[in-house]
Amino acid sequence: MRILAITLTTGLLLTACATHLPQPVTGYTCCNLHPDAGWISSANMLGGAIIPAGQPVMVDTMKRDRYLYGTMGSDYITLRDDTARSKDDVLRWTRQIVVPTDPRVALARWSPEVQKAVYSGKVLVGMTRAQVLMSLSYPSPNDTKDLGASTWRYWTIQEDEPVDVRFGADGLVSGFAGKPSAVRAVEFRG
Structure with missing residues (x-):
């Protein structure tokens, strides 16, 4: 019961800090991406799991102008640009890795x-x-x-x-x- 209360409280706090993007970023993964414990980072450490190029993406939530949340394929994912200095930097990087056309065609x-x-x-x-x-x-x-x-x-x-x-x-x-x-x-x- 106590774990449930902590989980609900944490979920409410995260919801309170996060905001929905006015226009979700949608498209496809530009390339093979390398998640680390559910995170995609601009540091891009190679190794481990791969989210393949061409997976459908929908990113709709931002927290603290640095972190974006959404789905890639069937997985819930968090995006983080380690070099970003502003919300615009994070969105620019996100639009670099989420492209409007499926790269599998190329x-x-x-x-x-x-x-x-x-x-x-x-x-x-x-x-x-x-x-x-x-x-x-x-x-x-x-x-x-x-x-x-x-x-x-x-x-x-x-x-x-x-x-x-x-x-x-x-x-x-x-x-x-x-x-x-x-x-x-x-x-x-x-």
Whole structure:
């Protein structure tokens, strides 16, 4: 009985702090996202579960101008932009990972090998930036400030180590740098 009372009280407090967005953010997951205990974070630690690209999304609630709540596929999820300084920053980042059109349409046009890499949440040498984004999602804005840069840095949960995905002058993945176990967490080996 006491647990029920605490749960109800906590639920009421959360409801009192949260507000519904005037316009819900709806669409599809842009890419494979990496939840950690029900959270999707802009820090984007790789490893563990994947919410695949193309899952339907509806985000309708905000708390403290920093956290958004809604559903991805059939899961209830919380979104957090770790670098946000305002409500607008959080919404901008959310609209980056929740896109209006299903990315699986583009995925279906890619080679079977690239499709396998994306489905597994990994990267092949020769992939484009768009393909890396769909497979790994966006790198943390703290480590990769410019998506036009020749290196994107990702972090892995298994090793808490960085992996650099390197792009050549042609804009295609040219290789990886990092601790071998961390690179294995990112590199697709068909």
